[in-house]
Amino acid sequence: MILEWCTFCKGTLHEGKVEVIARVRDGIIVIKEVPAFICDRCGEAYYRAEISRKIDTVMKDAHSGRLCCRPLATGEVEFTG
Numbered sequence: 001m002i003l004e005w006c007t008f009c010k011g012t013l014h015e016g017k018v019e020v021i022a023r024v025r026d027g028i029i030v031i032k033e034v035p036a037f038i039c040d041r042c043g044e045a046y047y048r049a050e051i052s053r054k055i056d057t058v059m060k061d062a063h064s065g066r067l068c069c070r071p072l073a074t075g076e077v078e079f080t081g
């Protein structure tokens with residue numbers, strides 16, 4: 001079952017690809033080319049069940065160090081209002 005409308009802003013969802021950025025241990029990983037449905041208003045991405053399962057698997061592999069990837073160097077900025 002795929003959503004047609006964004007549950008946050010009621011914007012329209014379009015099929016596309018996103019990058020999933022996640023924090024893993026002391027770095028972050030970027031999972032590229034993840035198929036998703038993206039809200040044209042707020043940019044929220046929705047994933048099909050099998051896609052989010054796959055993301056979970058990648059995350060588990062990354063956490064256990066089984067994934068063969070180099071962590072990216074990341075700049076982190078504290079946001080102060």
Ligand SMILES: [Zn+2]
Nearest residue numbers: 006009039042
């Ligand atoms: Zn939205």
